[in-house]
Structures are given as structure tokens and as C-alpha cells.
Amino acid sequence: xxxxxxxxxxxxxxxxxxxxxxxxxxxxxxxxxxxxxxxxxxxxxxxxxxxxxxxxxxxxxxxxxxxxxxxxxxxxxxxxxxxxxxxxxxxxxxxxxxxxxxxxxxxxxxxxx
Amino acid sequence: xxxxxxxxxxxxxxxxxxxxxxxxxxxxxxxxxxxxxxxxxxxxxxxxxxxxxxxxxxxxxxxxxxxxxxxxxxxxxxxxxxxxxxxxxxxxxxxxxxxxxxxxxxxxxxxx
Numbered sequence: 001x002x003x004x005x006x007x008x009x010x011x012x013x014x015x016x017x018x019x020x021x022x023x024x025x026x027x028x029x030x031x032x033x034x035x036x037x038x039x040x041x042x043x044x045x046x047x048x049x050x051x052x053x054x055x056x057x058x059x060x061x062x063x064x065x066x067x068x069x070x071x072x073x074x075x076x077x078x079x080x081x082x083x084x085x086x087x088x089x090x091x092x093x094x095x096x097x098x099x100x101x102x103x104x105x106x107x108x109x110x111x112x113x
Numbered sequence: 114x115x116x117x118x119x120x121x122x123x124x125x126x127x128x129x130x131x132x133x134x135x136x137x138x139x140x141x142x143x144x145x146x147x148x149x150x151x152x153x154x155x156x157x158x159x160x161x162x163x164x165x166x167x168x169x170x171x172x173x174x175x176x177x178x179x180x181x182x183x184x185x186x187x188x189x190x191x192x193x194x195x196x197x198x199x200x201x202x203x204x205x206x207x208x209x210x211x212x213x214x215x216x217x218x219x220x221x222x223x224x225x
Contacts, residue, residue, distance in 0.1 A: 035214070037159075037216075044202065044216055044217070044218045044219045045151075045159065045202055045204075045216040045219070046216070047212045047213075047214040047215070047216065050213075050214075059213060061211070061212045062211045062212070095158055095159070097159075100149065100161070100204065100214065101161050101164065101170070102161070103158040103159055103160070103161075104158065105157075105158050106158050
């Protein structure tokens with residue numbers, strides 16, 4: 001079955017960077033894109049961006065431009081999302097999703113001094 | 114402030130039907146038949162319930178149905194069950210807008 005397995009929870013200090021991984025299985029990785037969506041505590045869902053697993057093309061949310069980088073490793077069917085210059089309001093659960101249909105379980109990122 | 118507007122909460126008794134609305138604009142909901150609905154239980158990831166306005170993924174109960182009129186999409190759940198109690202989010206493609214995918218603020222469904 002289609003599955004996305006994300007890396008474990010992270011605790012970071014303000015100004016640091018975090019890199020979350022998302023390993024796909026159960027389908028042809030390069031046939032679909034991967035979206036990243038985050039959810040701050042008690043809040044709704046926020047689309048962060050998308051990467052084509054076929055050719056690496058990306059589309060980032062304007063508010064995150066310059067701080068976020070999404071990549072893929074087709075040899076391991078893994079997608080990555082790196083967020084830099086972390087702030088307290090980046091504290092959230094970060095989800096990867098195959099074209100917004102199948103979702104990973106989420107990775108909690110806490111930014112605190 | 115979310116791009117799509119949903120009621121904060123709805124409620125219904127077991128066996129009843131409820132409808133959750135999702136209002137967007139002519140740039141998103143009104144322009145594309147790419148509205149999806151997600152169910153999210155506390156501490157869990159969102160689960161796709163409806164895609165392309167009214168299609169159900171394999172395994173989703175036919176008690177869930179979707180529709181759209183103009184700039185407003187709707188999710189209807191019939192024969193309410195206790196396990197339907199969750200947060201529900203709508204999502205729409207918005208074309209060349211930024212961001213290209215927009216979510217509603219979510220609706221908390223309470224089964225009385």
C-alpha cells in the first residue's frame with residue numbers, strides 16, 4: 001500500500017535549520033509530486049510547497065520563499081524539506097503528502113530557546 | 114486568516130445528516146473542479162475523503178458526498194456516526210495564484 005514515512009520530532013533553537021525527510025513506498029516515486037503542509041498548534045493547514053519527484057521542479061509558498069528548500073532523492077524514494085532561520089511561529093507539525101492524496105503521519109518541529 | 118471560509122463548528126445527532134460549507138472566490142473554488150475534503154482526528158494526519166468536488170477515494174464510505182455551486186463547495190455526511198466526529202478541511206486549487214493550493218480554516222464536527 002502507498003505509505004509515506006516521516007522522520008522523527010525535532011527541537012530547534014531560533015535561527016537554526018531543520019530538515020525533515022519523507023520516505024515513500026508502494027508506488028512509483030517519480031510518477032507523483034510531493035507537497036508539504038504544516039499545521040501550527042490548534043490551527044489549520046497551511047500549504048508550504050510542492051516538488052516534482054520526476055524532475056525536481058519546485059513551487060514554494062511566497063511567504064516561505066528564501067527560507068525553504070524541497071529536494072528529492074530518487075535512489076531512495078525520499079523527499080526532504082529544509083526550513084532555515086527558524087522562528088517560534090514555525091513551531092508546527094509538518095506533513096508530506098503525495099499530491100495531497102496520501103499523507104505522512106507528520107513530524108513535530110518545536111522552535112524554542 | 115484562511116483563504117477559504119468554513120463554519121467553525123457544526124453538530125448533529127447519530128443518524129442525521131450534516132453539511133459543511135466552504136466558500137472561496139472565482140479564482141479558486143469557482144474556477145476549478147479541484148476541491149477536496151479532509152477528515153482529521155485529534156493527533157492524526159488528514160485523510161482524504163473527497164477529491165475533484167465529488168469523487169470518493171477507494172475505501173471511503175458513501176455516506177460522504179461533495180458538491181459545488183458557484184464559489185461554494187459543500188461536504189455532506191449522512192447517517193452520522195460517532196466516529197465521524199473530527200475536524201474537516203476543504204482545499205481548492207487556485208491556479209496561478211500564490212499559493213496554488215488553499216485550505217479552509219477547518220470545521221469541528223461534533224456528534225451529539
